[in-house]
Amino acid sequence: MAEVIKTATRDAYGKALVELGEKNKNVVVLDADLAAATKTGAFKKAFPERFFDTGIAESNMMSLAGGLATTGYTVFASTFAMFAAGRAFEQVRNTIAYPHLNVKIGATHAGISVGEDGASHQCCEDIALMRSIPGMVIINPADDIEARAAVFAAAEHDGPVYMRFGRLAVPRVFDENYKFEIGKAVTLEEGTDVTIIATGLMVNEAIEATKALKAEGISVELINMHTIKPLDKETVIKAAKKTGCIVTAEEHNVIGGLGSAVSEAVCEECPVPVVKVGVNDTFGKSGPAVDLLHIYGLDAENIVKHAKIAISKK
């Protein structure tokens, strides 16, 4: 068996920025003293004239990104998810999204998998925050291939985009031929008993869960929802009608994230039970990322358990 490639999506982000920067001279990158961690340092090295560090001042960085974008540049602004979506929420809302400017937010260190730094840095609320802003696109890539694709798609997209990257190295799920389109979910497996809709690093867990469920004779429709906004409602509704129940899986609070978005979609069109796997409205804590993921139920085993609960609710 070939060895599984593991890469953090933040690493893929940094590399993709360099690749994009070579092709597109209009790309400018901002960071707030975290270039080494967000991996924009690679871009800084390659294109120092198009890289600007605002220092530890995320609010200034986001408003500045908006102003810079008005002069015709495609601006990638990077910091940790906690500060991008949390601290600078209002700057993103008022000086980027309201004027609908070409600022692409590269938010790294999202979720519990930040690990040892603990709850102050483990942002599990960013999707909820960003989802409430009109016109914001939210992409939560599952692996390095998808992270790279997200960067290129974001650059092409007209308007603001929030990209959510992780610190932890995660297994590669897709191959080099993977086709990515903003707002278009990817059905990885077709089935009839239960739908699993996963995003980010939970996609790999959902793949493992699907294997386990299949082994038990349960037929699974598995969907990778890389774009949380705009949500691919068509794919969600189709799967809801087909399987009659849904499990969502995300490394985010169960309030306001993928689970909420899916629930909102099915409520209106085709009400079926939606069971959410995610961070259960609690703060994280310090510890190795992999351990924390298990502690908070962000693993294949918990998806399997909740898939069965979802089926029982049909």
Place this chain on the structure above:
Amino acid sequence: MDINAKKELSKIAVNVRKGIIEGTFNAKSGHPGGSLSIAEVLTYLYFKEMNVDPEKPVMEERDRFVLSKGHAAPALYAVMAHRGFFPVEELKTLRKVDSKLQGHPSMRYLEGVDISTGSLGQGISAACGMALGSKLKGDTFRVYTILGDGEIQEGQVWEAAMYASAKKLDNLVAVIDNNNLQIDGSVEEVNSPYPIPEKFKAFGWNVIEIDAHDFEQIEAAFKQARECKGKPTAIVQKSVKGKGISFMENQVSWHGSAPNAEQYEAAIKELDALLEELEG
């Protein structure tokens, strides 16, 4: 400054004040006080200082303007109308449904607004971004922003102030409109930002202090700002909130309330008398 040029600018500033009154009266809301205090500096910017063309409101090489104190939108709209960006008559649509003239300036509603503002403290950061954009293009345009003295209580202003001087954004000019009043009272009582010039000096800015209602001082300040290399410029202008209308001057109550019909008549009468005097 040539006496006729000064007279012309003074007349425009009075017309801008009439526009502010016209707008806020028709809207039955808005912020006349802090709009009236920046009538001269905005007039100078749009009629003398900035490279703008109302026929080509989004031409790439235009100088940029950011109204960081976005609630003074009635003043910006009035000066833009008189400069020819849109008909003066439209000032009456301020704050109405489907008007280009949103309560706070929006670039998506009105062409010629270089960025949407309204939430205090963010405009100066956006102006830094524009100044950086200009530098990237080879210093092709200058960037101007106006902040309120209450606004500089926002911490983000100082993030931007630190950044602008650290990155030597000498194509950026920030006017601080020091009318000494904010909603809850005098800026000193609420949370004193004083001394303002010293703060900007400490942040590495070229600082110029002027009388906000004196065109000669305004002109000299912007000329000096152009000559200053390696530093952004802060023009701290001592102004009178409600300037030009006797019963509005230095009254905090006129920060965010519109004149009624009687007050409107009285204000227009005072401004018309002033115009007559200037024309006579």
